[in-house]
Amino acid sequence: MSRFAPRDPRELEAIVADAVAREEPLELIAGGSKRGLGRPLQHPHTLDLSAFAGIRSYEPEELVLTAGAATSMAEIEAVLAEKRQMLAFEPCDWRALHGSAACAPTIGGVIACNLAGPRRIRQGAARDHVLGFHAVSGRGEAFKAGGRVVKNVTGYDLPKLMAGSYGTLAALTEVTVKVLPAPEATCTLALAGLDDGAAQRALGAALSSSHEVSGAAHLPAGVSTDGARTILRLEGPGTSVEARAKALGHELAAFGTAELMGDAASLALWRGVRDAAPFAALGDRALWRCSVAPSEGPALAALVAQALAVRHFFDWGGGLVWLAVKDAEDGGAAAIRGALGRGYATLIRASDAVRTSVPPFQPQEPALAALASRVKAQFDPRRILNRGRMYRDL
């Protein structure tokens, strides 16, 4: 076992080039908080990118921040908070799910995994906020793409390709992200006692309103400790939030009387939804995150419940279904993927054995899988970087 820790892009190029020559794959790590995601790797070498850390520039008025890919999220969030700004895609923190509480998530890891929280419905995912990057590809060559301004269509949008590629195409060394102002005030409307179907309709009605809802989740009884709660988040200047909460509550009167929660309670509640906190304690269960058309969420959950011992909750207006499956040899893969229409189901947490035998990422239809392989072959022809992390053959 070797652990390589390059100090600059030139050393990183040399290490990757050498690994290419030896045809020995490298596992990429920095903070190491997300090693439980994807297929488990057992490569002889790890490539530790921790040295590529530090904020290079932050210009609040330009809405742009450039940082080494291994800069910790804690550092970035602290710097942004000072200027009352944020990463609007609300990056998830799943350390409690993966038992990696001692690790420090990095901006590069967040982008490589394209993680996004409840605000995804309004502000997009990590992919929508990556403006540019520097990296070393699996060919052992340093390259860059994108830019450092918020609007740019010069060349292919490779920043999007890097987002969600789990380090299988290139090792990111520096990233530029778009940042946005943080809301002045936050409030949550909570409807009580709705079943999944009614809850999804309430979320849909709220998202179709003009009140700029920035979070729309449903926690069924059992997941929410005091009975089912259907929750809607409003953000903005205080007077605006107040007026919209009143109007939205009125528009949703048919679903019951909404209870109002203020800033502190809202922040804690939505952090919990973002991080799937209700499932963190259910350590023996396999966790799935399924993305479907919002109106199809309840039907998916119901179908899965017929086959498995499962708990669930919804985010993204019903379009994101979290499932916690008990006692299934395959983690519930067959039942869940069988019940899925269009969309995908990702195995977020399971034992190494399950994540080896069951594809954690939704298997792709042959033409798409072939296309993905061709993309991989162009950036990393010898499959040096995180070989097998996403799909066995990638």
Added chain:
Amino acid sequence: MRMPQPDAAVISRRAEIAADLARIVAPDAVMVAEDERRVYETDALTAYRQSPLVVVLPSTTDEVARVLRYCHERHIKVVPRGAGTSLSGGALPLADGVLLGLGKLNRILEIDFANRCAVAQPGVTNLGISLAVEHAGFYYAPDPSSQIACSIGGNVAENSGGVHCLKYGVTTNNVLGVELVLIDGTVVRLGGKHLDAEGYDLLGIIVGSEGLLGVVTEVTVRILRKPTTARALLVGFPSCESAGDCVASIIAAGIIPGGMEMMDRPAIHATEDFIHAGYPLDVEALLIVELDGPAAEVDLLIERVEGIARSCGATSCRASTSEEERLRFWAGRKAAFPAVGRISPDYYCVDGTIPRRRLPEVLNRMTALASEFGLRVANVFHAGDGNLHPLILYDANREGELERAELLGAEILRTCVAVGGVLTGEHGVGVEKRDLMDTMFTTVDLDHQQRLKCAFDPDGLLNPGKVFPQLHRCAELGRLHVHRGALPFPDLPRL
């Protein structure tokens, strides 16, 4: 502008190719006569013209797939075309290439209010989508100024923006899925009504790929509920510096306006003479700041922005009090291009993005460059996101003026890159900025981009001659230089 050398052998087979294509699509959907082909010789970058080999107008995805398969098997180049409104020459035909027009694929296939999305064929106009969902109070957010004519397929190819994109995002942030035909005729679906397709984000790279990776035959877009209120402020400044300060201060105050547009003195005068929108003429820069959203928020933010504008030295500031007044504020800006067209026989619209704080120096440099080239420039500017649209005034009938205008445009774009900006914010690279790509990217950078092309189109048949200054064969790009043996850095930390 050098395009790839046309293949005389392919051109000599024009009639045969047209006859073959007429067996795939309806016979009247193939155009081979010279006067019919000439209709397609240019897009909105009219300085470049080239009649295509033949024009084919398929009506279904299957026809698109069969046309592409045919061309792939016979090694014939293909140039896809939407409505032909590209400002960068993205749809410029090739003498030895089939022009694939998507205009007949012009139906909206589905409107799904429950999932807040619409599914449209590529030939539907941008505005057509908004009109189709308007009755329920919805709209499609990206609004390029050509929106009455430009097609959603073209928007996907170019990743089009618009005046509202700082708040609502550009095309890529509003597209949920596409059906895509690859050059060999394979049909794949990327994304859908759900968010975030898993696996590599191929949807993300198709958007903005300028027709080089595949042909989009169906698009699923996110639709939004219209904001209940929109109000605009019209603010005059004694200098572009103070207007720029105001923009930065608005954003630093945590306000993201629905739209924030700036015009310089020449643009203000040209539009006011034309539209009589009531713009102040004694100012150097004019800002239109539009706040949209819930009424309570808009009224509050209008007040805040007014305060910021005054503290930045605004010499005039008016807030719209009616919808009619708001539209009047916008009328001048929206007519800026034709207004400039009135004072000059021709104009050339440049499109670069800069970090906003560099605006004063870029404007000064532009003024210096313009006088050096003996041409006038009027500036309209998406101030919120730093996207500049200098309009270079020239007269194509005067010997050498077009060439001078193009050289000035190139110098302006080089200036954008030099201050940390980019060559194009929303119009695309196309043929127009192709040869400037090396001001932003190294050979290694560009090789990595072209390798992506190799994954989709290894023979380089789709829209060749666009985006990349030099075409490399995929075999050559794929070659791996292996440094075998000991680590070149023996002192590397191996922990």
